[in-house]
Amino acid sequence: MTKPAVVLIGADKGGVGKTTVARTLLDYFADRQVRARAFDTEVPRGTLKRFHPEMTDVVDINHVPDQMRIFDTVNSTDAAISLIDIRAGLLSPTLRALRDIGFIDAAKKGDITFIVFHILGPSIASLDEIADTAAYLGDAKYFMVKNFINNTHFFEWDEATHASYFKRLPDAVEIMIPKLVEMATEQVELASVPFATFIDNKKQSGDPASYSFVLRGYVRHWLGNVWAEYDRIGLIDFMDAKEAPKAPVGRPRPVMKLAEAT
Amino acid sequence: MTGRTAPLYVVCSPSRCIGKTLVSRLLTEFHVLDDRPVAAFDLADEGPQLTDYLPELATIADISDTRGQMAFFDRLIAHDDGAKIIDVSHRAFKNFYAVAQEIGFFEEARRHSIAPLILFIVDPSPKTAEAYAGLSRSCTEASLLPVRNQAKTRAPTDGDALGDASKPLASLDIPLLGFSLRALIDRQSFSFGEFWRATPVGLPDALDDELRDWMEEVFLQFRVLERSLVGETMLPRTAAPGLRRPRRAHRRQSADVRRPGETSRNVESILPNQRAIGIPEQVLKFAPRKIRAIIAEAIDQSGDAIVAKLQAAAGRLRTAEDRISQLETEIEQVQDRADRAETWLQVIRKEIEEKLIAPTAASGSEIEDLSP
Numbered sequence: 029m030t031k032p033a034v035v036l037i038g039a040d041k042g043g044v045g046k047t048t049v050a051r052t053l054l055d056y057f058a059d060r061q062v063r064a065r066a067f068d069t070e071v072p073r074g075t076l077k078r079f080h081p082e083m084t085d086v087v088d089i090n091h092v093p094d095q096m097r098i099f100d101t102v103n104s105t106d107a108a109i110s111l112i113d114i115r116a117g118l119l120s121p122t123l124r125a126l127r128d129i130g131f132i133d134a135a136k137k138g139d140i141t142f143i144v145f146h147i148l149g150p151s152i153a154s155l156d157e158i159a160d161t162a163a164y165l166g167d168a169k170y171f172m173v174k175n176f177i178n179n180t181h182f183f184e185w186d187e188a189t190h191a192s193y194f195k196r197l198p199d200a201v202e203i204m205i206p207k208l209v210e211m212a213t214e215q216v217e218l219a220s221v222p223f224a225t226f227i228d229n230k231k232q233s234g235d236p237a238s239y240s241f242v243l244r245g246y247v248r249h250w251l252g253n254v255w256a257e258y259d260r261i262g263l264i265d266f267m268d269a270k271e272a273p274k275a276p277v278g279r280p281r282p283v284m285k286l287a288e289a290t
Numbered sequence: 291m292t293g294r295t296a297p298l299y300v301v302c303s304p305s306r307c308i309g310k311t312l313v314s315r316l317l318t319e320f321h322v323l324d325d326r327p328v329a330a331f332d333l334a335d336e337g338p339q340l341t342d343y344l345p346e347l348a349t350i351a352d353i354s355d356t357r358g359q360m361a362f363f364d365r366l367i368a369h370d371d372g373a374k375i376i377d378v379s380h381r382a383f384k385n386f387y388a389v390a391q392e393i394g395f396f397e398e399a400r401r402h403s404i405a406p407l408i409l410f411i412v413d414p415s416p417k418t419a420e421a422y423a424g425l426s427r428s429c430t431e432a433s434l435l436p437v438r439n440q441a442k443t444r445a446p447t448d449g450d451a452l453g454d455a456s457k458p459l460a461s462l463d464i465p466l467l468g469f470s471l472r473a474l475i476d477r478q479s480f481s482f483g484e485f486w487r488a489t490p491v492g493l494p495d496a497l498d499d500e501l502r503d504w505m506e507e508v509f510l511q512f513r514v515l516e517r518s519l520v521g522e523t524m525l526p527r528t529a530a531p532g533l534r535r536p537r538r539a540h541r542r543q544s545a546d547v548r549r550p551g552e553t554s555r556n557v558e559s560i561l562p563n564q565r566a567i568g569i570p571e572q573v574l575k576f577a578p579r580k581i582r583a584i585i586a587e588a589i590d591q592s593g594d595a596i597v598a599k600l601q602a603a604a605g606r607l608r609t610a611e612d613r614i615s616q617l618e619t620e621i622e623q624v625q626d627r628a629d630r631a632e633t634w635l636q637v638i639r640k641e642i643e644e645k646l647i648a649p650t651a652a653s654g655s656e657i658e659d660l661s662p
Contacts, residue, residue: 209356210356211356211357211360212356240360240364241363241364241367241393241398242356242359242360242363242364242389242393243356243360244393245363245392245393245394245395245398246356246392246393248393248394249392249393249394
């Protein structure tokens with residue numbers, strides 16, 4: 029049987045693109061034919077559920093019954109991956125709760141694959157979050173995500189500062205989400221469909237849509253670059269691995285320069 | 291959509307003023323003369339541009355922002371069967387291909403039964419060679435054909451800077467055009483279609499013929515290209531568009547090799563392999579036949595020129611011989627006059643000696659005899 033995996037996506041700050049990264053991951057798993065379920069912690073109405081309604085449940089991560097809905101079913105569900113989009117400010121508390129219920133220890137024993145995508149904010153304050161979360165990570169696969177999707181000038185900190193923080197997490201791997209053309213971002217938001225569905229020119233119902241070919245092209249290209257990042261870190265390999273694959277190179281591919289240049 | 295393949299021509303070069311708009315105009319009017327649907331798009335940002343020449347057929351497009359790109363590229367893959375022609379200015383060159391590549395335009399075009407062909411106007415600059423090589427590597431879903439435009443600029447030969455990437459066996463060749471005709475076709479009021487249908491007032495026969503031949507040669511190549519791109523069945527079987535007006539002058543005594551319906555040099559004889567085209571090499575397959583046809587055409591033209599020169603030389607020789615004969619006669623007459631003049635001089639000398647010198651000498655003797 030495939031070892032279950034829990035993927036946490038969070039940040040202590042809002043508006044940094046957690047749900048966007050979650051959506052790209054759900055599209056990625058679907059494309060790679062890995063069955064996934066998702067939990068949206070933005071109660072009462074979650075953004076992730078709007079895009080992936082059939083596989084997403086909205087939960088309150090602070091409520092024990094909801095915690096049970098998620099973590100007690102990790103082994104029994106037919107989904108190989110449980111993806112949790114953590115509401116802003118709840119990443120550290122959630123990690124603490126997972127430690128308290130013994131989830132982190134289960135991950136250490138190798139019963140569960142535990143992956144954390146930490147979406148970094150644009151200020152140096154976000155780096156302090158890294159230190160906070162690191163205390164709870166245990167053997168989790170930890171990815172720090174710079175999300176450029178809506179930003180051209182994102183990180184204020186310089187390389188030296190950046191390096192000093194990253195040294196604290198030697199196994200952490202950096203991922204970059206490139207910029208997507210604003211109009212394409214808006215149109216996908218309006219369409220309220222997964223990125224892959226937008227590219228396929230379909231509505232949520234599966235009926236044909238009439239999205240702009242240009243915008244679909246931009247989304248296709250962008251999503252391809254994002255998925256290339258997930259391939260680079262060997263994300264799929266984590267799902268079924270008995271032991272963690274060798275840590276990938278922490279720097280993104282040159283393709284990301286395209287996003288920075290635009 | 292009827293399922294037919296429609297051609298899409300991208301006329302481009304990273305260099306300026308080398309005939310992109312001219313080729314776009316010719317292609318557009320070629321379709322108009324065939325009475326077939328065509329839409330032209332003008333990516334130029336300086337005049338004179340395609341919309342200046344064909345305001346009713348061409349549309350200005352601006353792809354500098356996403357909204358403009360949507361208006362432009364979404365229309366290009368719209369479901370209709372008409373040919374589409376894009377005149378890409380040197381300034382829009384880089385952005386056009388960057389966007390096209392990012393959004394997967396040529397792949398999408400293929401999915402919509404559109405056959406894209408990049409007509410890349412070559413020149414000797416290294417920048418052009420580099421751009422050509424780059425396109426040949428990156429635009430694998432579009433056919434790529436070099437255009438050698440002698441009408442506007444010096445197109446490179448094989449030895450020029452185009453390098454290895456310039457070695458495909460075929461090209462679209464825009465022949466040389468005389469200075470006065472170049473000035474004529476550069477006028478914004480000039481229309482190839484109108485010229486084809488009616489003789490412009492005041493245009494000398496020789497120029498009329500020259501331009502007409504030039505257009506026929508270009509249109510012949512367009513026809514071959516189009517058949518390679520979209521197949522044969524949906525296209526007219528004539529080399530040049532219909533509604534042709536009769537020739538006013540016949541510079542060649544031999545048969546008009548490009549007259550439709552005749553078999554010896556008809557376009558049918560230079561048709562390429564008619565397989566559906568999927569990669570650039572397939573476009574280029576017609577090259578040897580086309581080259582043969584063009585060489586034969588060139589030989590005909592050269593032969594005509596040589597005969598005309600020989601005839602002119604013979605005429606000049608005859609004139610010279612007549613002149614020589616005339617001069618010889620004149621020389622004989624002068625010689626005769628000179629002989630007669632000399633005879634007269636002898637007579638006069640004799641008379642002077644007899645009548646003047648001899649008596650004087652005699653009287654002189656008598657005077658000496660009388661002296662003391």
